[in-house]
Amino acid sequence: MLPRDMFLNGLKPTLHIAHRGGALLAPENTLEAFQRAVHTHRTDMLELDVHLSRDGEVIVAHDDTLERCTDGEGPLAALTLAELRKLDAGHRFTPDEGRTFPFRGQGVRLPTLREVLRAFPALRLNVELKPDVPGAEAVLARLLTEEGALGRVCLGSEQDVIAERLYEKLPDACHFYPRDALAAFVLALKAGEAPPEDARYSVLDMPLYFGEVRLVDDVLLKAAAERGKWINVWTVDDPAEMDRLIQEGIGGIMTDRPDLLRQRMDAPGKPG
Template identity: 45%
Template sequence: MAHRGGAALAPENTLEAFTCAAERWAADMIELDVRLSRDGRPVVIHDPTVDRTTEGSGAVSELTLAELRSLDAGYRFRDPDGRRSQRGRGVRIPTLDEVLERLPWTRLTVELKAEGAWPAAVAAIRARGAVHRVVLASSDSRHLPERSEYEGALSAGRKTVLKFWLAARLRLGRRAAFRRSPPPVDIFQVPTRWRGLAVVTPGFIRAAHACNIPVQVWTVNDPDEMRRLLDLGVDGIQSDRPDLLARVLEEAAGRPPPHGD
């Protein structure tokens, strides 16, 4: 899973990153972030401001789509060699619709970063007939639609994850108990650790799998940690380095990595 399209290899949350992840590294899923422009368009950018990734400044919510598109989304990116190789190359902040159009077959996790963004995001997803391949996610469940408002997959918010983690940690039920009352989500997308506590444990994974809920982990860039998580039985790994992750996965499967040496 390419986190922000593979943020270490190409300007994050851009069509260039997404295309590279899908076509060069054969990513099974791409994670991206969505906010609303001032004129209500779902745009793909992580931060609440444009300052970190472009030459501009200001809040995304205070800039129109036209103003956002005028910015250089590759301006501050440094490639693995430390070069600003994408500055001035025409890299732009894309809309969600542009991503769905560019990648018509790729599975996506759309992280909703702002309250009130989901109706426009869902409208774009439905318009492209992409509901079956798009997971909606947010650490804040207030940013997510209700189950009745989106027919696609929903990832668990932080509170749901915490409750489930505590139940698994304290062994408040056997597998059958978890199966009888599973949380109303389709996927757990979680960090390996949170506030010093191990989130992804054998018990957490067993409890999730007892409910038929896959466990996907973010954001892992160290190959040894990738291997450890695969040995634990996680179902997906988000990484800024899809090149390294592809190699680890292919090595584990006993096949040569794509575009390998």
């Protein structure tokens, strides 16, 4: 069985997906956030982002700079893993608009992807490669192969050029649609046309809204199902929208509030 098929095999709507581990509950993209999502909120999948350190380690982080989430400064890629280990990844997190910083000074660090894979050896991951650095896809591919994780990871990038390089490096793995390919799929349906066929991508990771327009509708759900595509929507923190998506049978919901999503999914009478 190909890694792509292994990733999709047995998936049933609606998946509980912790976006960056649940970025409104704990410092995003850290083991602390991931552990809470998995052990407390029983998440089905973790969504995370990766960069390369100066010495070529795959680091879990969203931004290419350090200021927003750590006590460091400057580009993440300018530091080695050893230097990144010294940063406080809980320094900036506040649940109450700056009144308190409960994770500051508590030893929260930027994790490597290898650490996350080993911490959750049976869990599916949605992994976005962030930097447009030729060769980064080879480093990521080698890591996933070494860890035997290709069957439980769906890969991709918002940028089409990065997504294409990832596919070229790992053609049998599961890949999600990048921005332009996703837009072509959705806009064709909105225009009443058949979407372009693209066998490279199996998963539509997409926003629920574009401006005021709700992108998920019966037409999209039907078209995706007919083509064997899976849909995950981001980032949904409103309980009413969660309820509606669950009723619609959406594939997965990415949320910064895995606590609320778990409550909605466990509510009496809820499908999934």
